[in-house]
Amino acid sequence: MSRYFKKQKPPKAATADIPAHTPAQSHCPTRLFVTRIHDGRCEQKEAESAADCAPRQGDDFIWVCVQGMAHASQIEEICNLFRIHHLNIEDILNTDHITKLDIFDEYTFLIMKSMTHPAEGDPHARQLSFVLGKDFLLSFLEGEEDLFLPLRKRMLKEFPFFMAMGTGYLAYSLMDMAVDRHFEVLEYIDDEIYKLEEETTTTSTQENLGRIQTLRRKVIMVRRAAWPLRDVINTLHRRDNFIRGEKTGIYLNDIYDHVLQVVDTTETFREVLSNIFDIYLTSAGNRTNEIMKVLTMIATIVMPMTVITGIYGMNFKHMPELRWIFGYPMSLTLLVLVGAGMLWYFKKHDWL
Template sequence: MARFLKKRDQQLGRTPGSPVFIGQQKIDRPRIRKIDYSASTLHDAFFPDMEGMTPPQAGEPCCWLNIDGLHDAGLMTTLGSLFNLPSLVLEDVVNTGQRPKFEAFSESVFVTLKMLFFDRDHTMIQSEQFSAILQDNCLLTFQEKPGDIFDPVRTRLQNAGGRLRNSGPDYLLYALLDCIFENYLKAVEVLGERIEAFDEEILEDPSSELLEEINIYRREVSYVRKAVYPAKEIVLRMVRTESELVSAATQPFVRDLADMVEQTMDAVDIYREMLSDHLSSYNMVMNNKLSETMKFLTMFATMFIPLSFLAGVYGMNFESMPELHFKHGYYVILGIMGGIAVAMLAYFKKKHWL
């Protein structure tokens, strides 16, 4: 399946707002996890379905409802009805090829972007769609599969005196985005460690395998760039939003995210330029090697031109050639040929051609 774009065959001709899953199904059935928290209480539980679940009311503990698995259209429709979600938002949630975006509505704030992971076994960046819907006293999050980078956030929720337990769901959304952006930077750092090592290897052993690896890293950096650049737009729009769902107390932390995204973007740009320089260096080294090889072959051929001439003249075997009957003629001609070869080598050395 294409990594930069997802096939949209199933969505063709559908009514806008239809929750049609686009992407690769990664689990058999969705997993629902609900965490209710406040300064004094914490309740964490898994549910087989949405039966009996209701949105939290004013004065009740905050709710973090996480859905792993986006392919169940019935579940998404139930969620939409229960939490009064716009149909176009649900359509974006189940589209794993959706471009990162931020939208503010009267009763909710919607964010969708990519989570990135570096797969060392296959030397490539893996991505997963993450979507979040912020409502009053509730945060809904959607992922493609179980297993994520949010365990530090869940651990912090165990601390009754921590900021997470004493803040609203908007601060929880910030904490999740912070984990995602930190992982962006981590993925770029892992790529950068290998990219920076290419310089020395290009000079020492510019093999075809190294060229292939450089091209692989160029592709992976481009893939990271596709996810990171729109993330900056999300942060800036979140900073400028006038939605009351994002409190003034959370805004300074959101602005801090912008600095992290800028740092990641700078690193991505630097490594893109370095990879372009590596390709130029590789081509230059290979051209130099080819020039050295051609120089050697040219000199080798040049040395044999006069020797071939002498051998041709000496081997014409005309009866009237007096040197044909010279007793030591064979050794003399070999000596002359050897002397010419040595003289030419000395001349090449003097001219710094060798």
């Protein structure tokens, strides 16, 4: 149970002025990337402190991309600059939080799960939080990988398009990149399942059983990351918020379709892994049957030999063969003939 469920510990101290937080499980250094649009220009830079992330007069829009959750105090300071509620700050800093959506008059707050790239090693889930207001976006991504670098480069070139589409389109782009990462992980799992299936049909080893269980856990992890997004997107469609605008509704439908595809794919993988597990059990059973077959053959061949040697091992006084000069060679010959006859009989009936 402990592998699939982690109980949320209550914060030790939480006040309206000093929000409590739990240390992030990732100790990657916190990096701050600021994108500002003002006076018809788009500027991007990596900030050195939280003060550099503060909104300025004349900004049409500002996006603060926080990469890495190690410096909790710095993250709290950034959130306070944009008047984020202290309970939402706690949720941002608690990287084990479940998928969540809060809609306020001032901003929309969303927590979802992204996945690490398979090229970095064993894929695992990481938390992505973002706060979207009328003219600002704060994104907080756990881990070291800069997932949104391509988006920042694109925004630098196409910022008039982003402004024309509205701030909700940028939030959609973040969600879309996070969901698309699920497909990369599923492709990685698909390759691993194919290799495992090929090996299991030929050889059934204890190592294959461990790999089956590992892939099952990965599929469950992806499913748990994607499944809650269905309810999140449905809620975004039903209620007024800063993500769903006049031009972004159709894009949310696109994410919804991707989420359904991810969930359906995980269900398919679970069925395939169950079939592979059945193949493993069948192969292991067949191997055990083969071993028992060989042992039974040996016992059957040895049984009449044991009877013959038992008869002549009784040591009665009046046994003519005991004093016969050819008694010993003939008994050995008889044992060989019996064994050879049994082998011939088994071969004839294709039991060997």
